[in-house]
Amino acid sequence: MADGYRLVIGNKNTSSWSLRPWLAMKEAAIDFTEIRINLRAPDMKDQILAHSRAGKVPVLWAGDTMIWDSLAILEYLAEQHPEMALWPSNIEARALARSVSAEMHSGFQALREHCPMKLLAREPKDDLIDPVQVNIRRIVDIWTECRQKFGGSGPFLFSHFTIADAMYAPVASRFKTYIRDLAPFGDDGTAAAYIDAVFALPAMAEWSDGARQETAA
Structure with a gap:
Protein backbone atom coordinates (compact mmCIF):
# COMPACT_ATOMS: atom_id res chain seq x y z
CA MET A 1 0.00 0.00 0.00
CA ALA A 2 1.59 3.19 -1.18
CA ASP A 3 0.62 5.49 1.68
CA GLY A 4 -0.07 2.97 4.44
CA TYR A 5 -2.97 3.05 6.86
CA ARG A 6 -4.28 6.10 8.69
CA LEU A 7 -6.85 5.50 11.43
CA VAL A 8 -8.89 8.47 12.59
CA ILE A 9 -10.26 7.98 16.10
CA GLY A 10 -11.93 9.90 18.91
CA ASN A 11 -11.24 10.20 22.63
CA LYS A 12 -9.84 7.01 24.12
CA ASN A 13 -11.78 7.25 27.37
CA THR A 14 -15.16 7.38 25.66
CA SER A 15 -15.04 6.47 21.96
CA SER A 16 -16.12 2.85 21.97
CA TRP A 17 -16.37 2.60 18.19
CA SER A 18 -12.82 3.93 17.79
CA LEU A 19 -11.47 1.29 20.17
CA ARG A 20 -12.68 -1.59 18.03
CA PRO A 21 -10.52 -1.22 14.87
CA TRP A 22 -7.63 0.30 16.83
CA LEU A 23 -7.47 -2.74 19.10
CA ALA A 24 -7.72 -5.17 16.20
CA MET A 25 -4.93 -3.46 14.28
CA LYS A 26 -2.68 -3.43 17.32
CA GLU A 27 -3.34 -7.10 18.12
CA ALA A 28 -2.80 -8.08 14.49
CA ALA A 29 0.44 -6.04 14.37
CA ILE A 30 -0.86 -3.99 11.43
CA ASP A 31 1.08 -0.74 11.18
CA PHE A 32 -0.93 2.47 11.01
CA THR A 33 -0.73 6.17 11.72
CA GLU A 34 -3.12 7.28 14.45
CA ILE A 35 -5.00 10.54 13.96
CA ARG A 36 -6.84 11.50 17.12
CA ILE A 37 -9.67 14.01 17.26
CA ASN A 38 -10.90 15.53 20.50
CA LEU A 39 -14.65 14.93 20.33
CA ARG A 40 -15.18 17.69 22.89
CA ALA A 41 -13.41 20.36 20.82
CA PRO A 42 -15.60 23.23 19.54
CA ASP A 43 -14.51 22.51 15.97
CA MET A 44 -14.82 18.75 16.33
CA LYS A 45 -17.25 18.40 13.43
CA ASP A 46 -15.02 20.31 11.05
CA GLN A 47 -12.02 18.22 12.11
CA ILE A 48 -13.88 15.00 11.40
CA LEU A 49 -15.24 16.23 8.07
CA ALA A 50 -11.67 16.90 6.99
CA HIS A 51 -11.18 13.12 7.11
CA SER A 52 -14.63 11.73 6.36
CA ARG A 53 -17.75 12.95 4.60
CA ALA A 54 -19.75 10.66 6.91
CA GLY A 55 -18.92 13.00 9.78
CA LYS A 56 -18.14 10.28 12.30
CA VAL A 57 -15.17 8.36 13.68
CA PRO A 58 -13.52 5.95 13.27
CA VAL A 59 -12.33 6.24 9.69
CA LEU A 60 -9.64 4.14 8.06
CA TRP A 61 -7.72 5.48 5.10
CA ALA A 62 -5.93 2.79 3.12
CA GLY A 63 -3.95 4.86 0.70
CA ASP A 64 -6.67 6.76 -1.18
CA THR A 65 -9.45 4.40 -0.08
CA MET A 66 -11.70 5.54 2.75
CA ILE A 67 -13.50 3.01 4.94
CA TRP A 68 -15.83 4.22 7.66
CA ASP A 69 -17.87 2.35 10.27
CA SER A 70 -16.06 0.05 12.69
CA LEU A 71 -17.35 -3.26 11.38
CA ALA A 72 -16.68 -2.29 7.75
CA ILE A 73 -13.11 -1.39 8.72
CA LEU A 74 -12.64 -4.72 10.50
CA GLU A 75 -14.01 -6.67 7.54
CA TYR A 76 -11.66 -4.78 5.21
CA LEU A 77 -8.69 -5.58 7.42
CA ALA A 78 -9.66 -9.25 7.56
CA GLU A 79 -9.71 -9.36 3.76
CA GLN A 80 -6.42 -7.49 3.36
CA HIS A 81 -4.60 -9.49 6.04
CA PRO A 82 -5.90 -13.08 5.93
CA GLU A 83 -2.70 -14.30 7.54
CA MET A 84 -3.73 -12.58 10.79
CA ALA A 85 -6.87 -14.76 11.11
CA LEU A 86 -9.11 -11.94 12.27
CA TRP A 87 -12.04 -14.29 11.69
CA PRO A 88 -11.91 -17.92 12.91
CA SER A 89 -10.85 -20.44 10.28
CA ASN A 90 -13.54 -22.98 11.22
Missing part, protein backbone atom coordinates in the same frame (compact mmCIF):
# COMPACT_ATOMS: atom_id res chain seq x y z
CA ILE A 91 -16.67 -22.26 9.17
CA GLU A 92 -19.09 -22.81 12.06
CA ALA A 93 -17.02 -20.69 14.40
CA ARG A 94 -16.74 -17.99 11.74
CA ALA A 95 -20.51 -17.96 11.24
CA LEU A 96 -21.06 -17.53 14.97
CA ALA A 97 -18.33 -14.87 15.21
CA ARG A 98 -19.92 -12.88 12.40
CA SER A 99 -23.38 -13.22 13.94
CA VAL A 100 -22.39 -12.04 17.41
CA SER A 101 -20.31 -9.21 15.93
CA ALA A 102 -23.26 -8.03 13.85
CA GLU A 103 -25.55 -8.29 16.89
CA MET A 104 -23.17 -6.03 18.80
CA HIS A 105 -22.98 -3.64 15.88
CA SER A 106 -26.74 -3.15 15.62
CA GLY A 107 -28.07 -4.01 19.07
CA PHE A 108 -27.91 -3.40 22.81
CA GLN A 109 -29.27 0.13 22.55
CA ALA A 110 -30.32 0.31 26.20
CA LEU A 111 -26.84 -0.60 27.43
CA ARG A 112 -25.28 1.98 25.12
CA GLU A 113 -27.66 4.73 26.22
CA HIS A 114 -27.58 4.14 29.97
CA CYS A 115 -24.02 2.84 30.33
CA PRO A 116 -21.81 4.81 27.93
CA MET A 117 -18.17 3.86 27.78
CA LYS A 118 -16.10 5.60 30.45
CA LEU A 119 -12.99 3.48 30.31
CA LEU A 120 -11.28 4.88 33.40
CA ALA A 121 -14.36 5.30 35.59
CA ARG A 122 -15.68 2.92 38.23
CA GLU A 123 -19.34 3.81 38.79
CA PRO A 124 -21.19 0.62 39.82
CA LYS A 125 -24.95 0.86 39.39
CA ASP A 126 -27.47 -0.91 41.58
CA ASP A 127 -30.55 0.39 39.78
CA LEU A 128 -30.18 -0.78 36.18
CA ILE A 129 -33.43 -0.56 34.25
CA ASP A 130 -34.95 -3.75 32.86
CA PRO A 131 -33.88 -3.24 29.21
CA VAL A 132 -30.25 -2.83 30.32
CA GLN A 133 -30.46 -5.98 32.41
CA VAL A 134 -31.86 -7.85 29.40
CA ASN A 135 -28.90 -6.63 27.32
CA ILE A 136 -26.41 -7.72 29.96
CA ARG A 137 -27.92 -11.20 30.25
CA ARG A 138 -27.82 -11.61 26.49
CA ILE A 139 -24.17 -10.57 26.29
CA VAL A 140 -23.24 -12.95 29.11
CA ASP A 141 -25.04 -15.72 27.17
CA ILE A 142 -23.14 -14.83 24.00
CA TRP A 143 -19.78 -14.86 25.71
CA THR A 144 -20.54 -18.13 27.47
CA GLU A 145 -21.73 -19.85 24.29
CA CYS A 146 -18.70 -18.74 22.28
CA ARG A 147 -16.26 -19.74 24.99
CA GLN A 148 -17.91 -23.12 25.54
CA LYS A 149 -18.10 -23.99 21.84
CA PHE A 150 -14.89 -22.51 20.47
CA GLY A 151 -12.79 -21.09 23.30
CA GLY A 152 -11.05 -24.23 24.43
CA SER A 153 -7.50 -23.36 23.39
CA GLY A 154 -7.25 -19.72 24.46
CA PRO A 155 -8.85 -17.03 26.64
CA PHE A 156 -10.90 -15.25 23.97
CA LEU A 157 -14.33 -15.89 22.47
CA PHE A 158 -12.89 -18.08 19.72
CA SER A 159 -9.67 -19.01 21.54
CA HIS A 160 -7.39 -16.51 19.79
CA PHE A 161 -8.19 -12.80 19.40
CA THR A 162 -10.65 -12.12 16.58
CA ILE A 163 -12.93 -9.38 15.32
CA ALA A 164 -15.58 -10.61 17.74
CA ASP A 165 -13.29 -9.68 20.64
CA ALA A 166 -12.64 -6.27 19.11
CA MET A 167 -16.39 -5.71 18.87
CA TYR A 168 -17.02 -6.68 22.50
CA ALA A 169 -13.99 -5.01 24.11
CA PRO A 170 -15.93 -1.78 24.80
CA VAL A 171 -18.65 -3.90 26.43
CA ALA A 172 -16.05 -5.44 28.70
CA SER A 173 -15.12 -1.87 29.62
CA ARG A 174 -18.74 -0.96 30.33
CA PHE A 175 -19.18 -4.00 32.57
CA LYS A 176 -15.99 -3.11 34.45
CA THR A 177 -17.29 0.43 34.96
CA TYR A 178 -20.90 -0.21 35.92
CA ILE A 179 -21.47 -3.84 37.02
CA ARG A 180 -20.40 -5.00 40.48
CA ASP A 181 -21.03 -8.69 39.85
CA LEU A 182 -22.14 -10.55 36.73
CA ALA A 183 -23.36 -13.63 38.64
CA PRO A 184 -26.93 -12.25 38.99
CA PHE A 185 -26.99 -12.02 35.19
CA GLY A 186 -26.23 -15.70 34.72
CA ASP A 187 -22.44 -15.63 34.70
CA ASP A 188 -20.77 -18.80 35.92
CA GLY A 189 -17.41 -17.04 35.94
CA THR A 190 -16.87 -17.28 32.18
CA ALA A 191 -17.80 -13.66 31.46
CA ALA A 192 -15.75 -12.29 34.35
CA ALA A 193 -12.70 -14.27 33.21
CA TYR A 194 -13.22 -13.03 29.66
CA ILE A 195 -13.23 -9.40 30.83
CA ASP A 196 -9.94 -10.05 32.63
CA ALA A 197 -8.48 -11.54 29.43
CA VAL A 198 -9.51 -8.49 27.38
CA PHE A 199 -7.97 -6.09 29.88
CA ALA A 200 -4.79 -8.18 30.05
CA LEU A 201 -4.10 -7.43 26.38
CA PRO A 202 -1.05 -5.18 25.97
CA ALA A 203 -3.02 -3.14 23.43
CA MET A 204 -5.77 -2.50 25.99
CA ALA A 205 -3.13 -1.30 28.43
CA GLU A 206 -1.75 1.02 25.75
CA TRP A 207 -5.23 2.37 24.96
CA SER A 208 -5.90 2.89 28.68
CA ASP A 209 -2.62 4.80 29.06
CA GLY A 210 -3.71 7.02 26.19
CA ALA A 211 -7.03 7.66 27.92
CA ARG A 212 -5.23 8.66 31.11
CA GLN A 213 -3.03 11.07 29.21
CA GLU A 214 -6.08 12.66 27.60
CA THR A 215 -7.94 13.13 30.87
CA ALA A 216 -4.84 14.54 32.56
CA ALA A 217 -4.25 17.11 29.81
Whole structure:
Protein backbone atom coordinates (compact mmCIF):
# COMPACT_ATOMS: atom_id res chain seq x y z
CA MET A 1 0.00 0.00 0.00
CA ALA A 2 1.59 3.19 -1.18
CA ASP A 3 0.62 5.49 1.68
CA GLY A 4 -0.07 2.97 4.44
CA TYR A 5 -2.97 3.05 6.86
CA ARG A 6 -4.28 6.10 8.69
CA LEU A 7 -6.85 5.50 11.43
CA VAL A 8 -8.89 8.47 12.59
CA ILE A 9 -10.26 7.98 16.10
CA GLY A 10 -11.93 9.90 18.91
CA ASN A 11 -11.24 10.20 22.63
CA LYS A 12 -9.84 7.01 24.12
CA ASN A 13 -11.78 7.25 27.37
CA THR A 14 -15.16 7.38 25.66
CA SER A 15 -15.04 6.47 21.96
CA SER A 16 -16.12 2.85 21.97
CA TRP A 17 -16.37 2.60 18.19
CA SER A 18 -12.82 3.93 17.79
CA LEU A 19 -11.47 1.29 20.17
CA ARG A 20 -12.68 -1.59 18.03
CA PRO A 21 -10.52 -1.22 14.87
CA TRP A 22 -7.63 0.30 16.83
CA LEU A 23 -7.47 -2.74 19.10
CA ALA A 24 -7.72 -5.17 16.20
CA MET A 25 -4.93 -3.46 14.28
CA LYS A 26 -2.68 -3.43 17.32
CA GLU A 27 -3.34 -7.10 18.12
CA ALA A 28 -2.80 -8.08 14.49
CA ALA A 29 0.44 -6.04 14.37
CA ILE A 30 -0.86 -3.99 11.43
CA ASP A 31 1.08 -0.74 11.18
CA PHE A 32 -0.93 2.47 11.01
CA THR A 33 -0.73 6.17 11.72
CA GLU A 34 -3.12 7.28 14.45
CA ILE A 35 -5.00 10.54 13.96
CA ARG A 36 -6.84 11.50 17.12
CA ILE A 37 -9.67 14.01 17.26
CA ASN A 38 -10.90 15.53 20.50
CA LEU A 39 -14.65 14.93 20.33
CA ARG A 40 -15.18 17.69 22.89
CA ALA A 41 -13.41 20.36 20.82
CA PRO A 42 -15.60 23.23 19.54
CA ASP A 43 -14.51 22.51 15.97
CA MET A 44 -14.82 18.75 16.33
CA LYS A 45 -17.25 18.40 13.43
CA ASP A 46 -15.02 20.31 11.05
CA GLN A 47 -12.02 18.22 12.11
CA ILE A 48 -13.88 15.00 11.40
CA LEU A 49 -15.24 16.23 8.07
CA ALA A 50 -11.67 16.90 6.99
CA HIS A 51 -11.18 13.12 7.11
CA SER A 52 -14.63 11.73 6.36
CA ARG A 53 -17.75 12.95 4.60
CA ALA A 54 -19.75 10.66 6.91
CA GLY A 55 -18.92 13.00 9.78
CA LYS A 56 -18.14 10.28 12.30
CA VAL A 57 -15.17 8.36 13.68
CA PRO A 58 -13.52 5.95 13.27
CA VAL A 59 -12.33 6.24 9.69
CA LEU A 60 -9.64 4.14 8.06
CA TRP A 61 -7.72 5.48 5.10
CA ALA A 62 -5.93 2.79 3.12
CA GLY A 63 -3.95 4.86 0.70
CA ASP A 64 -6.67 6.76 -1.18
CA THR A 65 -9.45 4.40 -0.08
CA MET A 66 -11.70 5.54 2.75
CA ILE A 67 -13.50 3.01 4.94
CA TRP A 68 -15.83 4.22 7.66
CA ASP A 69 -17.87 2.35 10.27
CA SER A 70 -16.06 0.05 12.69
CA LEU A 71 -17.35 -3.26 11.38
CA ALA A 72 -16.68 -2.29 7.75
CA ILE A 73 -13.11 -1.39 8.72
CA LEU A 74 -12.64 -4.72 10.50
CA GLU A 75 -14.01 -6.67 7.54
CA TYR A 76 -11.66 -4.78 5.21
CA LEU A 77 -8.69 -5.58 7.42
CA ALA A 78 -9.66 -9.25 7.56
CA GLU A 79 -9.71 -9.36 3.76
CA GLN A 80 -6.42 -7.49 3.36
CA HIS A 81 -4.60 -9.49 6.04
CA PRO A 82 -5.90 -13.08 5.93
CA GLU A 83 -2.70 -14.30 7.54
CA MET A 84 -3.73 -12.58 10.79
CA ALA A 85 -6.87 -14.76 11.11
CA LEU A 86 -9.11 -11.94 12.27
CA TRP A 87 -12.04 -14.29 11.69
CA PRO A 88 -11.91 -17.92 12.91
CA SER A 89 -10.85 -20.44 10.28
CA ASN A 90 -13.54 -22.98 11.22
CA ILE A 91 -16.67 -22.26 9.17
CA GLU A 92 -19.09 -22.81 12.06
CA ALA A 93 -17.02 -20.69 14.40
CA ARG A 94 -16.74 -17.99 11.74
CA ALA A 95 -20.51 -17.96 11.24
CA LEU A 96 -21.06 -17.53 14.97
CA ALA A 97 -18.33 -14.87 15.21
CA ARG A 98 -19.92 -12.88 12.40
CA SER A 99 -23.38 -13.22 13.94
CA VAL A 100 -22.39 -12.04 17.41
CA SER A 101 -20.31 -9.21 15.93
CA ALA A 102 -23.26 -8.03 13.85
CA GLU A 103 -25.55 -8.29 16.89
CA MET A 104 -23.17 -6.03 18.80
CA HIS A 105 -22.98 -3.64 15.88
CA SER A 106 -26.74 -3.15 15.62
CA GLY A 107 -28.07 -4.01 19.07
CA PHE A 108 -27.91 -3.40 22.81
CA GLN A 109 -29.27 0.13 22.55
CA ALA A 110 -30.32 0.31 26.20
CA LEU A 111 -26.84 -0.60 27.43
CA ARG A 112 -25.28 1.98 25.12
CA GLU A 113 -27.66 4.73 26.22
CA HIS A 114 -27.58 4.14 29.97
CA CYS A 115 -24.02 2.84 30.33
CA PRO A 116 -21.81 4.81 27.93
CA MET A 117 -18.17 3.86 27.78
CA LYS A 118 -16.10 5.60 30.45
CA LEU A 119 -12.99 3.48 30.31
CA LEU A 120 -11.28 4.88 33.40
CA ALA A 121 -14.36 5.30 35.59
CA ARG A 122 -15.68 2.92 38.23
CA GLU A 123 -19.34 3.81 38.79
CA PRO A 124 -21.19 0.62 39.82
CA LYS A 125 -24.95 0.86 39.39
CA ASP A 126 -27.47 -0.91 41.58
CA ASP A 127 -30.55 0.39 39.78
CA LEU A 128 -30.18 -0.78 36.18
CA ILE A 129 -33.43 -0.56 34.25
CA ASP A 130 -34.95 -3.75 32.86
CA PRO A 131 -33.88 -3.24 29.21
CA VAL A 132 -30.25 -2.83 30.32
CA GLN A 133 -30.46 -5.98 32.41
CA VAL A 134 -31.86 -7.85 29.40
CA ASN A 135 -28.90 -6.63 27.32
CA ILE A 136 -26.41 -7.72 29.96
CA ARG A 137 -27.92 -11.20 30.25
CA ARG A 138 -27.82 -11.61 26.49
CA ILE A 139 -24.17 -10.57 26.29
CA VAL A 140 -23.24 -12.95 29.11
CA ASP A 141 -25.04 -15.72 27.17
CA ILE A 142 -23.14 -14.83 24.00
CA TRP A 143 -19.78 -14.86 25.71
CA THR A 144 -20.54 -18.13 27.47
CA GLU A 145 -21.73 -19.85 24.29
CA CYS A 146 -18.70 -18.74 22.28
CA ARG A 147 -16.26 -19.74 24.99
CA GLN A 148 -17.91 -23.12 25.54
CA LYS A 149 -18.10 -23.99 21.84
CA PHE A 150 -14.89 -22.51 20.47
CA GLY A 151 -12.79 -21.09 23.30
CA GLY A 152 -11.05 -24.23 24.43
CA SER A 153 -7.50 -23.36 23.39
CA GLY A 154 -7.25 -19.72 24.46
CA PRO A 155 -8.85 -17.03 26.64
CA PHE A 156 -10.90 -15.25 23.97
CA LEU A 157 -14.33 -15.89 22.47
CA PHE A 158 -12.89 -18.08 19.72
CA SER A 159 -9.67 -19.01 21.54
CA HIS A 160 -7.39 -16.51 19.79
CA PHE A 161 -8.19 -12.80 19.40
CA THR A 162 -10.65 -12.12 16.58
CA ILE A 163 -12.93 -9.38 15.32
CA ALA A 164 -15.58 -10.61 17.74
CA ASP A 165 -13.29 -9.68 20.64
CA ALA A 166 -12.64 -6.27 19.11
CA MET A 167 -16.39 -5.71 18.87
CA TYR A 168 -17.02 -6.68 22.50
CA ALA A 169 -13.99 -5.01 24.11
CA PRO A 170 -15.93 -1.78 24.80
CA VAL A 171 -18.65 -3.90 26.43
CA ALA A 172 -16.05 -5.44 28.70
CA SER A 173 -15.12 -1.87 29.62
CA ARG A 174 -18.74 -0.96 30.33
CA PHE A 175 -19.18 -4.00 32.57
CA LYS A 176 -15.99 -3.11 34.45
CA THR A 177 -17.29 0.43 34.96
CA TYR A 178 -20.90 -0.21 35.92
CA ILE A 179 -21.47 -3.84 37.02
CA ARG A 180 -20.40 -5.00 40.48
CA ASP A 181 -21.03 -8.69 39.85
CA LEU A 182 -22.14 -10.55 36.73
CA ALA A 183 -23.36 -13.63 38.64
CA PRO A 184 -26.93 -12.25 38.99
CA PHE A 185 -26.99 -12.02 35.19
CA GLY A 186 -26.23 -15.70 34.72
CA ASP A 187 -22.44 -15.63 34.70
CA ASP A 188 -20.77 -18.80 35.92
CA GLY A 189 -17.41 -17.04 35.94
CA THR A 190 -16.87 -17.28 32.18
CA ALA A 191 -17.80 -13.66 31.46
CA ALA A 192 -15.75 -12.29 34.35
CA ALA A 193 -12.70 -14.27 33.21
CA TYR A 194 -13.22 -13.03 29.66
CA ILE A 195 -13.23 -9.40 30.83
CA ASP A 196 -9.94 -10.05 32.63
CA ALA A 197 -8.48 -11.54 29.43
CA VAL A 198 -9.51 -8.49 27.38
CA PHE A 199 -7.97 -6.09 29.88
CA ALA A 200 -4.79 -8.18 30.05
CA LEU A 201 -4.10 -7.43 26.38
CA PRO A 202 -1.05 -5.18 25.97
CA ALA A 203 -3.02 -3.14 23.43
CA MET A 204 -5.77 -2.50 25.99
CA ALA A 205 -3.13 -1.30 28.43
CA GLU A 206 -1.75 1.02 25.75
CA TRP A 207 -5.23 2.37 24.96
CA SER A 208 -5.90 2.89 28.68
CA ASP A 209 -2.62 4.80 29.06
CA GLY A 210 -3.71 7.02 26.19
CA ALA A 211 -7.03 7.66 27.92
CA ARG A 212 -5.23 8.66 31.11
CA GLN A 213 -3.03 11.07 29.21
CA GLU A 214 -6.08 12.66 27.60
CA THR A 215 -7.94 13.13 30.87
CA ALA A 216 -4.84 14.54 32.56
CA ALA A 217 -4.25 17.11 29.81
